[in-house]
Amino acid sequence: MSELQKIISDQQIYFQSGTTKGLTFRKEQLKKLKSQISRFEEQFCSSVYEDFKKPHFETFETEIGLLYSEIDFTLRNLEQWTSKRTVETNLANLPARSYIQAEPFGVSLIIGAWNYPFLLTLHPLISAIAAGNTAIVKPSEVAIKSSEAVSDLIQSTFPKEYVFCAQGDHSVAQELLAQRFDKIFFTGGPAVGKIVYKAAAEHLTPVTLELGGKSPAFILPDANWKTTPKKLVWGKFINAGQTCVAPDYLLVHERDAPKLLEGLKMQIEKIHGPNPAESEAFSRIVNDRHFERVSKLIDKSKVYCGGQIDAEKRYIAPTVLYPATWEDACMQEEIFGPVLPVMPYSDFDSAIDEVKKRPKPLALYVFSKGRKARKKIMDQLSFGAAIQNDTLVHFANVHLPLGGVGDSGIGNYHGKYGFDAFSHYKSVMLRPSWPEPNIKYPPYTNWKQRLLRKLI
Numbered sequence: 001m002s003e004l005q006k007i008i009s010d011q012q013i014y015f016q017s018g019t020t021k022g023l024t025f026r027k028e029q030l031k032k033l034k035s036q037i038s039r040f041e042e043q044f045c046s047s048v049y050e051d052f053k054k055p056h057f058e059t060f061e062t063e064i065g066l067l068y069s070e071i072d073f074t075l076r077n078l079e080q081w082t083s084k085r086t087v088e089t090n091l092a093n094l095p096a097r098s099y100i101q102a103e104p105f106g107v108s109l110i111i112g113a114w115n116y117p118f119l120l121t122l123h124p125l126i127s128a129i130a131a132g133n134t135a136i137v138k139p140s141e142v143a144i145k146s147s148e149a150v151s152d153l154i155q156s157t158f159p160k161e162y163v164f165c166a167q168g169d170h171s172v173a174q175e176l177l178a179q180r181f182d183k184i185f186f187t188g189g190p191a192v193g194k195i196v197y198k199a200a201a202e203h204l205t206p207v208t209l210e211l212g213g214k215s216p217a218f219i220l221p222d223a224n225w226k227t228t229p230k231k232l233v234w235g236k237f238i239n240a241g242q243t244c245v246a247p248d249y250l251l252v253h254e255r256d257a258p259k260l261l262e263g264l265k266m267q268i269e270k271i272h273g274p275n276p277a278e279s280e281a282f283s284r285i286v287n288d289r290h291f292e293r294v295s296k297l298i299d300k301s302k303v304y305c306g307g308q309i310d311a312e313k314r315y316i317a318p319t320v321l322y323p324a325t326w327e328d329a330c331m332q333e334e335i336f337g338p339v340l341p342v343m344p345y346s347d348f349d350s351a352i353d354e355v356k357k358r359p360k361p362l363a364l365y366v367f368s369k370g371r372k373a374r375k376k377i378m379d380q381l382s383f384g385a386a387i388q389n390d391t392l393v394h395f396a397n398v399h400l401p402l403g404g405v406g407d408s409g410i411g412n413y414h415g416k417y418g419f420d421a422f423s424h425y426k427s428v429m430l431r432p433s434w435p436e437p438n439i440k441y442p443p444y445t446n447w448k449q450r451l452l453r454k455l456i
């Protein structure tokens with residue numbers, strides 16, 4: 001038995017003991033986790049800075065702060081989520097009492113992506129704990145310092161038989177996936193998502209797959225031309241574009257393209273200065289492989305602004321490409337870097353049809369002061385989440401489920417949806433043991449059939 005197998009087996013025994021199911025226990029663990037995150041704030045910020053020069057402010061804004069609010073929201077609501085929910089009983093089954101009760105799945109596996117290394121491992125962990133599971137957390141090896149920080153936090157907070165952090169590359173993930181888990185929660189790209197889904201199928205393990213893809217932003221003629229570039233530049237270039245819900249490309253009427261381009265360029269200069277390589281607020285690409293991949297997506301003949309790269313520092317300037325077409329290299333895969341193609345359209349309906357033909361996006365953004373065109377886009381297209389007049393901020397609303405559809409994912413989490421992702425809902429019916437009328441038992445007579453029809 002390998003070390004990992006032994007830990008999984010110990011977690012199964014621990015789960016069977018019933019300890020993790022107690023409401024007080026779950027609340028205590030969440031409080032403990034919150035206070036440990038606050039102790040680790042400095043280590044989190046410096047490790048992610050070492051990994052890809054992410055500014056401390058952004059680590060708090062996009063990771064640590066969200067973890068605090070998720071824990072607080074969960075603590076406020078956990079008692080209600082774990083309570084039995086009484087439901088009606090149908091006439092034919094009366095007298096009886098029916099209710100639904102959430103129960104934890106058992107031993108869960110959480111595999112995280114590297115781009116928000118704390119958020120994407122600890123956020124699902126909050127839900128796993130809240131729902132009463134044990135967990136093995138596998139952070140991505142790509143952000144190595146951050147992975148170590150997650151491991152240090154988990155090790156110093158929980159015993160292995162309850163929560164364990166398995167560090168390592170895809171071989172560790174594959175060793176884990178070969179074992180039987182009661183729930184698998186995966187965040188990453190669609191290619192690895194398929195590997196995880198296949199492995200889960202071997203054991204009929206339920207999965208949540210938080211995947212990625214190309215999230216479009218429509219900039220409509222009635223957009224607010226002052227605030228729109230500001231919000232787009234923020235959402236696209238935060239974390240150097242390495243954000244699953246970043247606007248991947250923009251669709252704008254050809255008539256409005258010049259003013260949009262001008263606005264984007266001005267905004268980039270305003271927040272990162274004339275040379276973003278010197279900006280303390282602009283991150284680097286996480287490793288050489290991704291640097292090579294993203295650099296290749298820049299078609300030099302289409303660079304409107306930016307385009308500078310520095311392989312040694314893994315720096316790619318905030319880059320706007322124009323005019324992008326569906327055939328361009330940057331439109332064939334999720335960009336996941338600071339490159340923003342702007343695609344002009346002449347016909348609004350055809351632009352919607354083009355998006356409709358492609359895999360369903362994780363996020364969709366519409367910039368418009370009005371309702372009609374926004375409604376048309378949102379009604380006709382399928383997506384994980386959409387925002388009018390902003391980018392990314394839905395992520396912070398604990399009342400909205402976060403997840404994709406089709407190629408962008410299966411299932412969702414955040415707030416109550418995260419609790420549900422790690423819970424099975426048991427249906428229970430309580431009937432009295434009194435003598436029972438003979439209607440449902442043979443012989444099947446005409447009068448029984450008539451009565452049955454009435455009851456149903």
Ligand code: NAD
Nearest residue numbers: 112113114139140169170173188189192210211212213244
């Ligand atoms: P990835 O799919 O390469 O890796 C994710 C995890 O899977 C890592 O822990 C990695 O070690 C593991 N892994 C890699 N290869 C594996 C294999 N062959 N078998 C088993 N496990 C393997 O993704 P990434 O590069 O870390 O992250 C980028 C992707 O994640 C993007 O597509 C992005 O859109 C997506 N993402 C989605 C969300 C979301 O909430 N939906 C959030 C962040 C990132």
